[in-house]
Amino acid sequence: MNLKALAIALPLLGILVGAPTESFASDHVDGLKTALDNAADLTDLYTFVSPKDPTKLVMVLNVHGIASSMSRFSNAVDYKFRIRPIDDATKLTPAPDARREQSMVCSFSGGIPFIDANQHATCTFNFGATKQVVRFDTRSDRYSAGGDGAAGGVRVFAGVRSDTWFLDGGKTVKYVYSNEPVSQAAGSNLLEGQNVLSIVVEVDKAKLAGPLLAITAQTVRK
Amino acid sequence: MKTIKAIALTFAFASASLVFGCAQQGESAETQPETASEDLVMFPGSVDHVGIVESTTMMLVSGATDFATVLDSYNQDDPFALKTAHYQAAFAKNLRKFDVRDGKSEWTPDQVTAFSTRMASGNYQVIDTSMPCDYATPHTYLEIERAQLTGKRHQTCGGRMPNEDAMDVTLNFLIRGPAANITGPGALRDGVDQATAKSTNTFPYLADLNE
Numbered sequence: 263m264n265l266k267a268l269a270i271a272l273p274l275l276g277i278l279v280g281a282p283t284e285s286f287a288s289d290h291v292d293g294l295k296t297a298l299d300n301a302a303d304l305t306d307l308y309t310f311v312s313p314k315d316p317t318k319l320v321m322v323l324n325v326h327g328i329a330s331s332m333s334r335f336s337n338a339v340d341y342k343f344r345i346r347p348i349d350d351a352t353k354l355t356p357a358p359d360a361r362r363e364q365s366m367v368c369s370f371s372g373g374i375p376f377i378d379a380n381q382h383a384t385c386t387f388n389f390g391a392t393k394q395v396v397r398f399d400t401r402s403d404r405y406s407a408g409g410d411g412a413a414g415g416v417r418v419f420a421g422v423r424s425d426t427w428f429l430d431g432g433k434t435v436k437y438v439y440s441n442e443p444v445s446q447a448a449g450s451n452l453l454e455g456q457n458v459l460s461i462v463v464e465v466d467k468a469k470l471a472g473p474l475l476a477i478t479a480q481t482v483r484k
Numbered sequence: 485m486k487t488i489k490a491i492a493l494t495f496a497f498a499s500a501s502l503v504f505g506c507a508q509q510g511e512s513a514e515t516q517p518e519t520a521s522e523d524l525v526m527f528p529g530s531v532d533h534v535g536i537v538e539s540t541t542m543m544l545v546s547g548a549t550d551f552a553t554v555l556d557s558y559n560q561d562d563p564f565a566l567k568t569a570h571y572q573a574a575f576a577k578n579l580r581k582f583d584v585r586d587g588k589s590e591w592t593p594d595q596v597t598a599f600s601t602r603m604a605s606g607n608y609q610v611i612d613t614s615m616p617c618d619y620a621t622p623h624t625y626l627e628i629e630r631a632q633l634t635g636k637r638h639q640t641c642g643g644r645m646p647n648e649d650a651m652d653v654t655l656n657f658l659i660r661g662p663a664a665n666i667t668g669p670g671a672l673r674d675g676v677d678q679a680t681a682k683s684t685n686t687f688p689y690l691a692d693l694n695e
Contacts, residue, residue: 293556293558294552294556296532304532304533304534308645310617310641311611313620339531351632354610354632405688406695423692424693424694426646427650428676429651430675434651434655437659446673448676456694457694460688462688473614474610474612475610477643478533478534478607480532481530482531483528484528
């Protein structure tokens with residue numbers, strides 16, 4: 263029995279039954295549908311310029327807040343990064359014209375329940391005028407439980423990583439639901455020791471619609 | 485009464501699914517891969533979107549029933565075209581509540597309107613790839629939004645880096661206002677400053693899984 267997974271599930275169970283609004287874990291389990299559908303439950307998004315190569319933009323999406331080493335992406339879900347340029351820096355509004363949107367969509371196939379955790383990833387980056395497809399397996403010797411591929415200036419990883427989110431759940435509840443002072447002393451990480459399924463994309467900035475961008479991540483069940 | 489029963493049953497099903505999923509996962513971690521969740525439950529269409537940290541459970545909901553009645557609707561919307569009229573009042577109400585949490589009001593009415601409108605119209609991060617991201621000491625999350633709200637020019641890439649304490653940023657932003665920093669006198673913190681393992685500066689950046 264994976265006790266860590268159960269340990270995180272039981273508080274979530276309590277959240278669902280007793281105090282549904284007290285999830286407070288970035289975007290973990292933020293609705294009934296995502297509570298049921300953990301392979302499509304987005305937990306976090308990160309966007310930054312690569313510290314190793316400033317010509318690259320990095321995007322990270324995490325799902326499945328109670329993942330184990332053998333967790334798989336859903337074969338029935340599209341995992342999307344969506345990017346729109348922002349034309350007016352004073353308003354920070356994404357371009358309303360959907361035709362100006364660029365995207366990266368990863369889908370998965372293979373992997374046999376109870377037999378084989380390895381899946382085949384197909385990630386398609388739609389730059390607008392051109393497309394770039396990257397294919398790879400989600401398990402390889404390069405990682406404990408992950409795989410990567412690269413083509414045409416796009417590099418993608420998919421697999422299990424340590425959960426990047428951290429917070430003290432009890433103190434956060436106090437901040438939100440009371441007016442009492444909250445201790446500033448060291449706290450306890452609610453997500454300590456947890457894993458997620460991650461998709462990490464590195465792409466040439468020159469291929470993107472501009473320097474000022476609006477980026478979101480979305481899961482869509484097919 | 486029928487509605488209450490339906491919600492109760494849905495919660496029960498969700499709870500059972502979580503426990504079942506975990507138990508199954510626990511076994512699989514030692515002996516075999518888990519069954520993908522699509523084998524347990526199926527809902528067509530958009531399931532979730534993510535951009536701003538705590539956009540849902542802290543900033544949008546204002547009561548227990550919202551978990552069942554508001555969040556799924558919000559998550560299923562297009563994150564670049566949310567149904568603004570459905571959510572703006574809730575975002576504004578919660579923002580005003582947070583603003584007086586410390587006994588002071590730092591958000592101006594115009595700032596409340598601007599940010600609640602932004603949150604109710606889309607769920608996305610803003611990044612300026614021409615500006616610096618200091619990966620070693622990350623302090624960029626919401627910097628572009630805060631600069632816009634306070635009439636300044638942003639100085640960083642914005643976006644969000646894995647090692648940044650986004651909960652502290654969120655608490656200080658909501659409670660102490662868009663001009664507040666997460667350091668200095670009066671800064672709020674939850675006392676947890678990093679994840680189980682820090683992210684690295686090489687691809688794929690996120691730390692290896694916890695065994």
